[in-house]
Amino acid sequence: MTVAVDRAATGRGERPGLRARLVRSYRRHWYAYAMIAPVVIVLGVLVGYPLARGVYLTFTDADSLNSARTIGVNHIDATYKFVGLDNYADILWGPTSGDRFWSHFVWTIVWTVSCVALHYVIGLGLALLLHQKLRGRTAYRLMLILPWAVPTFVTVFSWRIMLADGGFLNTALGSLHLPQPAWLEDPFFQRLAAIMVNTWCGVPFMMVSLLGGLQSIDATLYEAAEMDGANAWQRFRYVTLPGLRTVSSTVVLLGVIWTFNQFTVIFLLFGTGAPDAQILVTWAYYLGFGQQPRDYAQSAAYGVLLLSMLIVFTSLYRRWLARGEQFAS
Amino acid sequence: MTTTTEPTPAEVRPAAPAPAPERALRRGESSRTARLLSHTVLSLASLIALFPIVWLVFLSLGPDKDDYLHPSRILDKATLSNYTHVLQDTNFFQWLGSTLIVSLGTTVIGVLLAATTGYAVSRMRFPGYRKLMWLLLVTQMFPIAVLIVPMYEILSELQLIDSYGGLILVYCSTAVPYSAWLLKGYFDTIPMEIDEAGRVDGLSPFGTFLRLIIPLAKPGLAVAAFYNLITAWGEVAFASTFLLDDEKYTFAVGLSSFVSEHDAQWNYMAATAVLIAVPVSAFFYVVQKHLVTGLTAGGTKG
Numbered sequence: 001m002t003v004a005v006d007r008a009a010t011g012r013g014e015r016p017g018l019r020a021r022l023v024r025s026y027r028r029h030w031y032a033y034a035m036i037a038p039v040v041i042v043l044g045v046l047v048g049y050p051l052a053r054g055v056y057l058t059f060t061d062a063d064s065l066n067s068a069r070t071i072g073v074n075h076i077d078a079t080y081k082f083v084g085l086d087n088y089a090d091i092l093w094g095p096t097s098g099d100r101f102w103s104h105f106v107w108t109i110v111w112t113v114s115c116v117a118l119h120y121v122i123g124l125g126l127a128l129l130l131h132q133k134l135r136g137r138t139a140y141r142l143m144l145i146l147p148w149a150v151p152t153f154v155t156v157f158s159w160r161i162m163l164a165d166g167g168f169l170n171t172a173l174g175s176l177h178l179p180q181p182a183w184l185e186d187p188f189f190q191r192l193a194a195i196m197v198n199t200w201c202g203v204p205f206m207m208v209s210l211l212g213g214l215q216s217i218d219a220t221l222y223e224a225a226e227m228d229g230a231n232a233w234q235r236f237r238y239v240t241l242p243g244l245r246t247v248s249s250t251v252v253l254l255g256v257i258w259t260f261n262q263f264t265v266i267f268l269l270f271g272t273g274a275p276d277a278q279i280l281v282t283w284a285y286y287l288g289f290g291q292q293p294r295d296y297a298q299s300a301a302y303g304v305l306l307l308s309m310l311i312v313f314t315s316l317y318r319r320w321l322a323r324g325e326q327f328a329s
Numbered sequence: 330m331t332t333t334t335e336p337t338p339a340e341v342r343p344a345a346p347a348p349a350p351e352r353a354l355r356r357g358e359s360s361r362t363a364r365l366l367s368h369t370v371l372s373l374a375s376l377i378a379l380f381p382i383v384w385l386v387f388l389s390l391g392p393d394k395d396d397y398l399h400p401s402r403i404l405d406k407a408t409l410s411n412y413t414h415v416l417q418d419t420n421f422f423q424w425l426g427s428t429l430i431v432s433l434g435t436t437v438i439g440v441l442l443a444a445t446t447g448y449a450v451s452r453m454r455f456p457g458y459r460k461l462m463w464l465l466l467v468t469q470m471f472p473i474a475v476l477i478v479p480m481y482e483i484l485s486e487l488q489l490i491d492s493y494g495g496l497i498l499v500y501c502s503t504a505v506p507y508s509a510w511l512l513k514g515y516f517d518t519i520p521m522e523i524d525e526a527g528r529v530d531g532l533s534p535f536g537t538f539l540r541l542i543i544p545l546a547k548p549g550l551a552v553a554a555f556y557n558l559i560t561a562w563g564e565v566a567f568a569s570t571f572l573l574d575d576e577k578y579t580f581a582v583g584l585s586s587f588v589s590e591h592d593a594q595w596n597y598m599a600a601t602a603v604l605i606a607v608p609v610s611a612f613f614y615v616v617q618k619h620l621v622t623g624l625t626a627g628g629t630k631g
Contacts, residue, residue, distance in 0.1 A: 025456055031534045034463060035449035038442040039509050046502035047468055047476070054479035074356065126374055129367050136368075142614070143375035147611040150382055151563040153581045154602040157588070158385040161595055166398045168384060208617070261472040264565045266520070268585060284474035289483075289570050296478045303475035310470045 008308055057302040058087050064294035069257075081299070087301040108260065108279040111195065115262075116255040118199040120248075123206025128240075130207070131214045141211075148204035156268040159197045160184070163269075184269070187199075187276035194277055198265045202258075204249055213247030214240070249321050256317075257310060382606070389599035397595050411600035421601065423576045424583040427493060431568075431579055432561035436498040437503030440512075448538050449510025452524060468506040473566045476502060484571065491573040499571065500561050507560075508553040515544065515549025535569045550563055555616050562609065580605050 026033075060080045068078040083148050130141055147155060163183035170180040171178040183191040217240065225235045241248075266282045272290035280302060288299025388396065391403035392410050415421050449455075449460060480499055482488070489495030519542060527537035543550075562580070569582045578586065584605065587598035 004447060008504075029455040032449045032453040032455040035445040039446035040461070040503055042442055042501060042505045043464060043468065046498060046505070047471070050476050050479040050483060050502070053483065054475060065589045068486070113372070126371070129371055132367065134364065134367055140371045140375055144378050144379050145617060146610070147380060149610040149617070151559070151581070151609055153563055153565055153584060154606045156384075157584065157598060157602055158381040161397050161599070162381060162384060163387060164397070169399065169525075175347055200381070204378070255471045261470070263473055264563070267565060281472045281474050285477065286568060288474070288478050296482070299474065300478040303472060303478065306472040307470070307475045310472070311467060314466070314470065
């Protein structure tokens with residue numbers, strides 16, 4: 001009975017026949033399997049099957065004109081056909097790949113890196129400020145958390161009003177005799193606006209997580225460092241940053257995944273109207289649902305590419321982390 | 330990792346080890362300018378954090394749809410007429426209904442299905458454990474673009490487009506693995522001795538889980554539920570693609586419907602936004618402390 005609780009018992013050692021081992025493994029672990037069954041089934045049905053179907057679609061030329069559909073009482077069967085890897089070839093090195101895939105790819109990287117960097121640096125700065133004896137600390141904390149508390153789809157609209165022509169931001173800039181860019185029309189400023197809004201939305205999560213990390217660092221470490229004559233910067237560099245390592249690596253990973261997949265901010269800020277400001281996710285959505293005819297196959301192919309990029313990134317990141325830990329210890 | 334669950338480490342900290350008085354003094358004193366600087370930066374940051382929200386509340390008081398261009402005029406004619414209009418003449422309550430159905434449905438299914446798995450991966454090692462953990466991690470990074478097209482096809486075949494059930498199913502594809510992940514993090518903080526005590530007293534693994542762990546894990550279940558709730562509540566991409574009938578819109582879709590290409594009713598949009606934001610944010614403040622712990626726990630431990 002204690003077998004399942006015993007973390008070390010993973011059934012190695014004795015080696016009878018394969019069948020016997022399977023039976024034994026089943027006897028030993030059947031309740032573990034029974035317990036994970038709901039999630040495994042749900043993942044298979046709700047994620048595995050659509051994913052397989054999506055991958056299959058990427059090998060076809062499916063769009064809204066040749067897919068199965070029902071118009072009134074008439075049912076029209078799907079007529080799309082298998083085209084092999086054409087979609088991927090077209091996306092990655094077809095004649096339009098330059099300003100369709102690669103430009104969005106570069107912008108997505110810029111977007112992800114700058115957003116996560118801004119989130120992290122601002123979040124860490126604010127966390128450090130909040131992590132000192134300070135009057136009104138709780139009040140500041142509650143106010144600073146507000147952008148996270150209010151749903152993003154609400155705050156993005158607020159930003160859209162503020163960024164609009166004649167909106168608050170440009171009025172304020174105008175009264176300071178500064179240039180008033182067309183935030184929602186000019187491609188460069190669209191991107192800047194998107195990064196700004198997403199930074200505003202994402203900082204509170206980083207701040208709160210890092211604050212939690214700061215609070216879990218042993219105070220005696222700071223004292224020891226001070227005894228050894230470390231100045232403020234050295235204490236930060238050699239005590240705070242290493243102490244935040246675990247939290248940081250997690251929130252940066254989450255931040256990268258969330259920012260890379262960030263749909264709401266860009267979609268609600270610009271709709272499908274601003275081709276230059278679309279990151280890959282929103283661009284894929286535009287291909288699949290924002291244009292006529294809808295290009296399902298290409299949209300799905302973008303999705304598969306995006307997922308592969310994230311998986312590659314995550315495994316490299318985790319490997320890199322593991323190596324760093326080896327060095328540290 | 331679990332140290333962050335400590336509810337008030339911040340309050341404990343200053344009282345903790347008292348160093349030589351001289352140094353404590355220096356630490357407190359040297360920061361007069363630093364303290365002023367901290368206050369300045371924090372106030373400025375708070376202002377930036379608050380402003381867009383306050384602005385939205387302010388604009389919601391202006392009766393005309395172009396008032397956002399002339400905010401100074403709102404002061405003279407501030408009225409709650411937008412709110413009465415939204416509550417009486419729009420689909421606000423239908424939207425509230427669908428948002429609640431979809432998000433509560435997702436939450437209940439997500440947490441119920443994920444609970445046993447979270448427990449299993451927290452306590453047991455079985456062949457396939459690593460694969461399952463990897464799977465749970467990978468499903469969390471699915472960009473919406475991967476599943477939205479095939480889901481659309483499948484749901485059309487099942488005639489589930491424009492239905493709450495379809496949307497709940499789609500949301501469960503992320504809610505279930507995510508809840509399992511969050512719950513694993515929480516179960517990890519419950520000491521293993523409790524399980525062992527249960528076994529000694531003759532409970533089966535399921536009995537231990539149901540009678541001992543679940544009652545202890547209520548806060549963790551609440552966090553997972555809450556996380557599912559706000560995610561489903563604020564989801565935009567699937568909802569705006571799969572819901573067609575404007576009476577079935579969730580808030581996330583309904584709110585954008587005020588601002589179409591032809592007509593932008595910013596004043597009504599602002600009022601609706603405020604009505605949506607107030608309860609959600611209030612709820613958020615109640616549970617936020619637990620939420621952070623849940624989200625960051627276990628992220629790299631997998």
